[in-house]
Amino acid sequence: MPLLLLTKLFNFVNINVELIYNNTYKFTQFTYSVPKSLQSKVKKGSIVNVKFRNKDYKAVVVELKKTSSDNLKIIDINSYLYDLTNDQFLYLKYLAVSNFLNIGIVLSQFENLDVLISQNKLEMSNFSVHPFDGRLSLNQNNNISGVRLRI
Numbered sequence: 001m002p003l004l005l006l007t008k009l010f011n012f013v014n015i016n017v018e019l020i021y022n023n024t025y026k027f028t029q030f031t032y033s034v035p036k037s038l039q040s041k042v043k044k045g046s047i048v049n050v051k052f053r054n055k056d057y058k059a060v061v062v063e064l065k066k067t068s069s070d071n072l073k074i075i076d077i078n079s080y081l082y083d084l085t086n087d088q089f090l091y092l093k094y095l096a097v098s099n100f101l102n103i104g105i106v107l108s109q110f111e112n113l114d115v116l117i118s119q120n121k122l123e124m125s126n127f128s129v130h131p132f133d134g135r136l137s138l139n140q141n142n143n144i145s146g147v148r149l150r151i
Contacts, residue, residue, distance in 0.1 A: 014034065014064075014074055015031070016031055016061070016065060017032060017048065017050060017062065017077075018060055019057050020047075020057065020060060020104045020108050021108050022108045022109055028102075029062060030050070030059070031074055032059075032077045033076045038079075038080045042080055043083065044064060046060070046080060046082070046084070047060055047117075048077045048081060051078055059104065060084070060092075060103050084116070084117070092106055092111065095111075
């Protein structure tokens with residue numbers, strides 16, 4: 001009964017992940033179970049630590065599943081690490097689809113995950129583009145000004 005209640009509360013029990021690894025699994029997603037203590041944290045775009053073939057790997061969550069599709073024993077994720085923003089996840093998805101790769105390979109080969117996580121996102125309201133010469137300025141005492149854009 002508690003599992004049913006938990007499923008209704010968080011709307012998922014298992015997750016599909018893509019390993020952050022230069023793998024040969026192409027577009028294969030692997031299913032893991034999420035421990036009850038982590039279900040409130042894990043979402044699409046979360047980076048988690050999983051055990052795969054007796055090694056620890058980072059993996060990106062690409063799908064939340066309400067139930068298991070079969071009766072196989074599904075192992076738990078080891079830990080929750082952090083979340084990508086929705087914009088970062090969409091950016092990685094775009095890169096993956098554009099290059100016929102999975103997100104895990106994009107993160108392992110083309111993007112530095114530590115840099116991606118540490119990025120500070122600026123709001124577009126902080127920028128202004130001068131209409132006549134294409135200069136970009138940051139508002140509210142930020143440091144960038146006078147950068148020329150090609151329009």
